[in-house]
Amino acid sequence: MVTRFPPEPNGHLHIGHAKAICLNFGVAAEFGGHCNLRFDDTNPVKEEQAYIESIEKDVRWLGFDWGDHLYYASDNFQQLYDWAEHLIVQGKAYVDDLSAEEIRRYRGTLTEPGRDSPHRDRPAEESLDLFRRMRAGEFADGARVLRARIDMASGNINLRDPVIYRILHADHPRTRDAWCIYPTYDFAHGQSDAIEGVTHSLCTLEFEDHRPLYDWLIENLPVPMVPRQYEYSRLNLSYTVLSKRRLMRLVDEGHVSGWDDPRMPTLSGLRRRGVPAAAIRDFAGRIGVTKTDSMVEAAYLESCVREVLNKTAQRRMAVLNPLKVVIENYAQGDGEELDAVNNPENPADGKRKVPFGREIYIERDDFMEDPPKKFFRLGPGREVRLRWAYFITCTGVIKNDAGEVVELRCTYDPETRGGDAADGRKVKGTLHWVSAARAIDAEVRLYGNLFTEEVPGSGGGEFTDDINPRSLTVLAGCKAEPALADAAVGEAVQFERQGYFCLDAESTPGAPIFNRTVGLRDTWARIQAKGKKKG
């Protein structure tokens, strides 16, 4: 079995392509074959070398290797040209002088048959001569085209004498000016499959109507083997868009910072967001391959991401919205260093030291002045555990003139060092924290859905009308434990009790920026939301 992943180098890959990549490489591996990477570079006016490089990088990042099997449709331009002449000689293709507009009018409609072009029956020698002159550059773009001679009355519009070659005086990324006529997708794809020995040509549903044409060309040309096309439904993900045209608009109109904006469903965006390739592969496997139009919930992807990251991400502590806490009975001075487990899911990751001191920061959300019974965190007179450190009890609340809590006073129990009470005393909540003296400052960027609607534009308006104005939240002045100063760009870490994050490439020395890949499941938040609903 031989398959192929055939991107057109006119844009960046997104998670929909990841489904195709995993399918093609996966199924080939499963049946002991291989998968080719083939660039479908038949339209030089839209394609660029930069996209070729970006695509190769993304496929590799996803974890696939095409070995020596790198191909370009443009490698076949001469063969394709020869086959076009073959069709002309056989009376199965002709040069048409009609303009694009005229061809459209002659094509008929969905319910009415088309009409023959006046040039449909011109002698093969005349078409051959004209086709060679097209190739020689005698005619302007659009002046003439080569059409397959099939059936102008077919119910399948793709069979109404489809254009198979057009004149394009454009610089091609690979063949430069060697050609001024280019085969269309239909004339290049199946034949390239045959040349490469592709047995299973897997594509999405919208090409189902092209299969009769695909087969017609294979039958009428002396190709080396017979490839077969099979179709499956493309991926739709809720709260985002997956079309190159729309993604391009998001970038061009400045709705996002670029193709690799962490909110983008592009592979470069997901990578920058911190999504592991393994999670995308797992996701692709779990959603399956069918012919049913589907809309996969974004939560499904998130679940795959959490599953991988839970096992692999080392744990750290960082406080996003700091509230200062002074531990009044703790000695002034340098404090001490406590042991913290790097990843309970993977003992091999070992431990690290976390500095503790008289002044620390905790999360503002972890304190309530008048907490409800179910609130397991800190409140006046309540005792909680500081993860890997001590039990503390809140003894005082300091407010500013506006009445906002600006600092807490607490006492700690020296007998609970490490987080366990010698007397077996239990505590309901465990808080993450950071030493005020030793914390590093960081910026944290939280990402939400790019759109407010599951299907952007479904309300009838432009899809851009549904862009979520709050898809990005930038938090400045966050406090992180010192170990986070050594974070590597892109490497996943879990900020305990909060989520998975990774250092963004925009970070500078001393000014780290962390992207939140995905939050941890938050049962408390759900309980709160439910409470609010009830009133």
Next chain:
RNA sequence: UGGGGCGUAGCCAAGUGGUCCAAGGCACCGGUUUUUGAUACCGGCAUUCGGAGGUUCGAAUCCUCCCGCCCCAGCCA
């Protein structure tokens, strides 16, 4: 009014005549464990397979009709 597809729980998806009074995952709801209200674990979650008829001892699976949704009129892929 042409041609091509698709319809199994909120979402994805197994299943193509009996072992299906329908797998599994996500989500959701309970519970256990827990120095992350995380993770892990246990339990719950479609008398029903778009609808109606029919064939059959027996249907999600076969037949008929109906309904709904998607794609196609680029010299894009």
